[in-house]
Amino acid sequence: MIIQDNISLAPLTTFRVGGPARYFIDARSEQDVLDAVSVAAAGQFPLFVLGGGSNLVVSDEGWPGLVLKVSISGLEFRNDPTNPTIIAGAGENWDSLVALAVSKHCAGLECLSGIPGTVGGTPVQNVGAYGQEAAETITSVRVLEISTGKVIDLNPDECGFSYRTSIFNSTHHGWYIVMQVTYTLNRGATPTIEYADLKKYFAGRSGTATLQQTREAVRSIRNSKAMLLVEGDEDCRSAGSFFKNPVVTKPEAERVDALAHQRVPGKVMPWYPAEDGMIKLSAAWLVEQAGFAKGYTRGPAAISRKHSLAIVNRGGAKATDIIALKDEIQQRVLNLWGLALVPEPVFVGFGDQPPR
Numbered sequence: 477m478i479i480q481d482n483i484s485l486a487p488l489t490t491f492r493v494g495g496p497a498r499y500f501i502d503a504r505s506e507q508d509v510l511d512a513v514s515v516a517a518a519g520q521f522p523l524f525v526l527g528g529g530s531n532l533v534v535s536d537e538g539w540p541g542l543v544l545k546v547s548i549s550g551l552e553f554r555n556d557p558t559n560p561t562i563i564a565g566a567g568e569n570w571d572s573l574v575a576l577a578v579s580k581h582c583a584g585l586e587c588l589s590g591i592p593g594t595v596g597g598t599p600v601q602n603v604g605a606y607g608q609e610a611a612e613t614i615t616s617v618r619v620l621e622i623s624t625g626k627v628i629d630l631n632p633d634e635c636g637f638s639y640r641t642s643i644f645n646s647t648h649h650g651w652y653i654v655m656q657v658t659y660t661l662n663r664g665a666t667p668t669i670e671y672a673d674l675k676k677y678f679a680g681r682s683g684t685a686t687l688q689q690t691r692e693a694v695r696s697i698r699n700s701k702a703m704l705l706v707e708g709d710e711d712c713r714s715a716g717s718f719f720k721n722p723v724v725t726k727p728e729a730e731r732v733d734a735l736a737h738q739r740v741p742g743k744v745m746p747w748y749p750a751e752d753g754m755i756k757l758s759a760a761w762l763v764e765q766a767g768f769a770k771g772y773t774r775g776p777a778a779i780s781r782k783h784s785l786a787i788v789n790r791g792g793a794k795a796t797d798i799i800a801l802k803d804e805i806q807q808r809v810l811n812l813w814g815l816a817l818v819p820e821p822v823f824v825g826f827g828d829q830p831p832r
C-alpha cells in the first residue's frame with residue numbers, strides 16, 4: 477500500500493472540479509482498506525472514501541486529510557438455478573456489472589445501464605433510474621465497520637434503503653466502508669419497461685423487448701440527456717442530476733400545481749406517486765419553468781444543454797462557480813415555487829457546513 481501526497485482530485489471526478497487530497501491511498505484489497513483506516517486513525521487525518529467520483533463536488537481547497545479510493549476488484553457470477561447472483565468488489569465499474577447480468581439473461585439491473593461510477597456507490601445512494609433501483613436486487617453489503625475494524629455483512633433491511641438514501645449516507649454516515657456487494661437477479665425475467673421514456677422508446681415495436689434491447693434503450697436515452705459518459709461531450713462533465721426531485725405531501729403538490737397553472741398555462745406539471753402517499757415532483761421541470769433554459773450559463777458553469785437538472789463544468793470551472801450557479805437556481809426556485817431544492821451530489825472538503 478502506497479501513501480501518496482497532494483493528489484489532485486479533479487481528474488478523479490466526472491465534474492473535473494476540486495483541489496488536492498493531502499494524502500491519498502488507492503486500496504486494491506480489503507487489507508489495504510483496513511490499513512488505510514489505521515493510517516487515518518494514527519495520523520488523526522479526516523477520512524474520505526472515494527469510489528467512481530461520479531456524484532461529487534470537491535471544494536477548491538480539496539480534502540485536508542486522507543482520501544481512500546476503494547479499488548477492490550472482483551466480478552463473480554454465481555449460476556444458482558433459482559437465485560443467480562453477482563458478487564462484486566466495490567471498485568468494479570458499475571456498467572460492466574450490468575452488462576454481465578444482461579449477458580447472463582438475468583433481469584433486475586437492465587434499467588440501471590450506463591450509470592457512471594463504481595459498485596461501491598450503488599448501496600450508498602441507492603442508485604436508481606428508469607424504473608429500477610439498486611435496493612431491489614442488493615441482498616448483502618460487505619462493509620468494514622470503522623470503529624471496530626470488523627468486516628461484517630449487512631442485509632437489505634439493515635441498509636435502510638429509500639429514495640437516493642441508505643444508512644450509509646444518512647443515519648450511519650461515516651461508520652462503514654463498502655467493500656463488496658451481492659446482487660440477486662431474476663433469471664429469464666422480462667425487462668422492466670415502466671418508465672415513460674422507455675415505454676416511448678419501445679412504442680410501436682412488435683414483440684417483447686429483450687434485456688439486451690432494454691439495456692441499449694436506456695444507454696441511448698441516457699446519451700440523449702448527456703447522462704452517459706461519452707468522450708468529447710462536454711455536457712457530461714457533471715455529477716448527473718444536481719438536485720433531488722422534491723417529495724412532498726398531496727396538498728403541497730396541489731399548491732405547486734395551482735401555481736404552475738397560473739405561471740405556465742397550457743403546460744402540465746409532471747408529478748409521480750411516491751412512497752406513503754407522497755408525491756414526487758420533477759426538479760428538472762421546476763428549474764426549467766423558473767426560467768433556466770437548457771444551456772443557461774453563468775461563467776464557466778452552466779446548465780447542461782441536454783437536461784435542465786444537470787450543472788456542468790464548461791471547462792476550467794472552480795467549485796465556487798458551480799456553487800454560485802447552484803445558489804442562483806435554488807434561490808429562484810424558492811422564490812417562484814416556494815420549494816427548497818436539495819442537492820443530490822456529495823460535497824467534499826467544505827468543512828463543517830457543506831453547501832445545502
Ligand code: EPU
Pocket residue numbers: 604605606607671673701703715716717718719720721746758759760761762764770782783784785820
Ligand atoms: N424535464 C424537463 N426538462 C429537462 C429534463 C426533464 O422539464 O431538461 C422534465 C420532463 O417533464 C420529464 C421529467 O422532467 O418528464 C423527468 O425527467 P427525467 O426522466 O430525465 O428524470 P429526472 O427526474 O430529471 C431522475 C433521476 C436520474 C435518472 C432519471 C431516470 C433524480 C434526482 N434523478 O431524473 O438520476 O437517471 O430520473 O430515471 O432522481 C442522478 O441521480 O444523477 C440521475 C441522473
